[in-house]
Amino acid sequence: MAVLFRDIVDALQMLDQDDRYYYDSHLDELVYLSVEETSLKAREDLEEEIEEDVIGRFVRLPTYYDFNPYTFMELYISDLTDGDLSGRLSRTIRGGRFKSELERCDRLEEWYAFEPQCYKELVLEWCQENKITIVDNRLKKM
Template identity: 35%
Template sequence: MLSLDFSEIRNAFEFVSSGSRDENNAYVCKKTGVIYWTSTTLDLEEEVPKDLETSLDYVEVPHKNELKLGQSLALTFIDQTLPDEYNFVASLFRKRGAYRRFKDMLQYQGLLEKWYAFEEQASDDALLAWCEENEIKLIDKEQ
């Protein structure tokens, strides 16, 4: 079983999730544990294997939306902390700039730090499950 530092997986996940789907990608080599980074918008100047996307030797690090850590997570948070605002927040996500307005509302309510902690825990939990599914043993994060 492949062993990696959780921080390496987390960094790759944050890179992938920092853009829209397929804008930034990261792939873990199942044999060596090396993480390869690619981007359609950034010049990373890193040589990567040509078969990253087709070979079974690599597993693609998921985007946050693939792990249901985008809009649905925000709505789950609102449902738990401000259930009376659920419909309002849901309407925010029908327009561009939703996350900015969502975070502005949380700042106004004094809940922004609570949101960040909730989001981080949900991300960690989802990444731990993803690592387990892909037979990646983590050396610095309790499972």
């Protein structure tokens, strides 16, 4: 099984606070760990295997706490040339009305095009930091 670049992007976009993903470079697959895992024994065995990994088989993907989706909103705002809109959007981040304000200003589709690019850039940085190449849209550990 091959892990595609898109698989990593999708995993990060769906990440919850307690989720952890690892790239298993030997089996070439994504490994998912969640506190809500139904089989406690299976999760504990896998966690132990990951903790004892000394050869770099398992590469941890960024967690929810390693990046903040609000950073993407701030980056979007900093790219805007409309000072009035950027000010309003900056205030809406704290109140959780960011997308509502974008929709009101007819800019929501622009945001939906921008956000996935942020995740793609995050994955590219992760690949570079962990010496993982992308060949034919598939991940390969160097």
